[in-house]
Amino acid sequence: MENTQPSIEPITPQIQQTQNSQPVVESPRKKSALVPILLGLAVLILGGIFGLLVQQKGTIQPSSQTQVISPTPTITVNTNKPLSAIATTSAFMQTETTITSLSSAAAILNVSDTTLNPPTLDLSLGLDTK
Amino acid sequence: MRVKLALIVLLLPFCLVLPKEPVFASSQTAYKDYLFQFDDYRTKLNNFKVSKTEYLKYKTLLSETTALDTVKSMLAQRDQLLRSYLLFLNEKLNENTGLSPSEKNLYQTLIQNEVKFLETHAQLIPSIGSLTDATNVSKQLESHYLVLEVSIRQTIIALGIGDLMKLNAQFTTSFTSLRDLTKTNAGSMTPEKQSTIDRWVLQITNKQNLFQQKVEQINTANAQIKGNSEQEMNMLFVGVQKNLGEAKQYLIEGSSYMQELVNLLRYQH
Numbered sequence: 001m002e003n004t005q006p007s008i009e010p011i012t013p014q015i016q017q018t019q020n021s022q023p024v025v026e027s028p029r030k031k032s033a034l035v036p037i038l039l040g041l042a043v044l045i046l047g048g049i050f051g052l053l054v055q056q057k058g059t060i061q062p063s064s065q066t067q068v069i070s071p072t073p074t075i076t077v078n079t080n081k082p083l084s085a086i087a088t089t090s091a092f093m094q095t096e097t098t099i100t101s102l103s104s105a106a107a108i109l110n111v112s113d114t115t116l117n118p119p120t121l122d123l124s125l126g127l128d129t130k
Numbered sequence: 131m132r133v134k135l136a137l138i139v140l141l142l143p144f145c146l147v148l149p150k151e152p153v154f155a156s157s158q159t160a161y162k163d164y165l166f167q168f169d170d171y172r173t174k175l176n177n178f179k180v181s182k183t184e185y186l187k188y189k190t191l192l193s194e195t196t197a198l199d200t201v202k203s204m205l206a207q208r209d210q211l212l213r214s215y216l217l218f219l220n221e222k223l224n225e226n227t228g229l230s231p232s233e234k235n236l237y238q239t240l241i242q243n244e245v246k247f248l249e250t251h252a253q254l255i256p257s258i259g260s261l262t263d264a265t266n267v268s269k270q271l272e273s274h275y276l277v278l279e280v281s282i283r284q285t286i287i288a289l290g291i292g293d294l295m296k297l298n299a300q301f302t303t304s305f306t307s308l309r310d311l312t313k314t315n316a317g318s319m320t321p322e323k324q325s326t327i328d329r330w331v332l333q334i335t336n337k338q339n340l341f342q343q344k345v346e347q348i349n350t351a352n353a354q355i356k357g358n359s360e361q362e363m364n365m366l367f368v369g370v371q372k373n374l375g376e377a378k379q380y381l382i383e384g385s386s387y388m389q390e391l392v393n394l395l396r397y398q399h
Contacts (some may be wrong), residue, residue, distance in 0.1 A: 111374040
């Protein structure tokens with residue numbers, strides 16, 4: 001009896017061949033595709049950490065370097081009240097500006113300037129010449 | 131021509147940035163000089179104290195010569211120090227825009243008199259030949275020192291008054307502007323509102339009157355600053371300085387009343 005069945009080519013050697021051939025040909029491409037993605041991810045992560053740190057610093061350390069002391073009494077502006085006719089005139093606004101400037105000038109004026117203090121001298125020589 | 135125009139355009143911003151108030155730099159320069167002279171004085175005073183201790187302990191000719199050299203150097207520097215301080219005060223008077231020309235002249239004359247005294251006193255120092263001479267020359271300054279201190283303190287108070295008067299001028303300008311505003315718009319106010327406005331105006335006027343009375347009180351007290359001792363004089367000086375603070379407080383209160391009046395005018399009701 002003749003063997004009519006077609007010869008089945010062994011598959012595994014081919015698979016092995018393909019497996020062996022792919023890493024040699026295709027791995028540099030995978031690497032080059034991954035690098036920008038990894039770089040982008042790294043930038044995003046670093047940026048996020050930096051942003052968190054800045055936020056934390058802003059909430060934990062309130063600014064104490066400069067204390068803005070309002071020289072004028074605190075006046076609450078009630079926005080519910082309708083403005084008068086003169087409130088929008090230039091004369092009113094100019095007057096308001098000069099009064100605000102006056103309040104600031106009065107608050108910072110120092111009538112006892114310590115730089116004017118004279119030198120304190122001990123005049124006696126204490127020489128016993130006898 | 132174009133090159134010249136381009137140069138002008140380039141240089142113009144720098145000209146605008148240049149300091150516009152060279153007058154204040156003058157008192158700052160004088161103050162720095164005063165501090166420098168003070169440092170030099172402290173050094174020479176220390177040198178004198180060391181040589182004095184040596185001389186009083188050993189009484190040798192060498193120690194006496196060293197003590198004489200150091201005391202002459204110290205006495206000269208002391209006069210220079212006081213002179214530099216008076217020149218600083220003089221510059222501050224020049225810069226003070228609140229004092230009238232006659233008031234400035236009065237205090238600058240006081241200072242000039244003291245500067246002349248110190249210059250005359252300094253001329254005695256090179257001829258000092260012994261420690262006894264040094265003691266006598268020093269005593270000349272000591273006997274005049276209370277007069278010098280009175281002049282200094284009166285000038286300091288005057289500078290404070292000048293600053294207050296400058297502030298008062300600003301106060302008057304603001305108040306006049308505010309009163310004009312209330313008068314111009316009197317017809318549009320309700321009687322109740324007008325009554326409140328009038329009360330605020332009265333309060334502000336009262337504060338300014340109190341300020342002016344306090345300034346007159348300060349001027350009178352300043353002319354009477356003297357004493358038999360430095361302590362007595364300092365007590366009077368401190369009292370007058372306290373009055374300067376009270377005068378300032380009147381203007382602060384008056385300006386806060388003006389703020390309230392502005393707020394009242396801002397709204398319809």
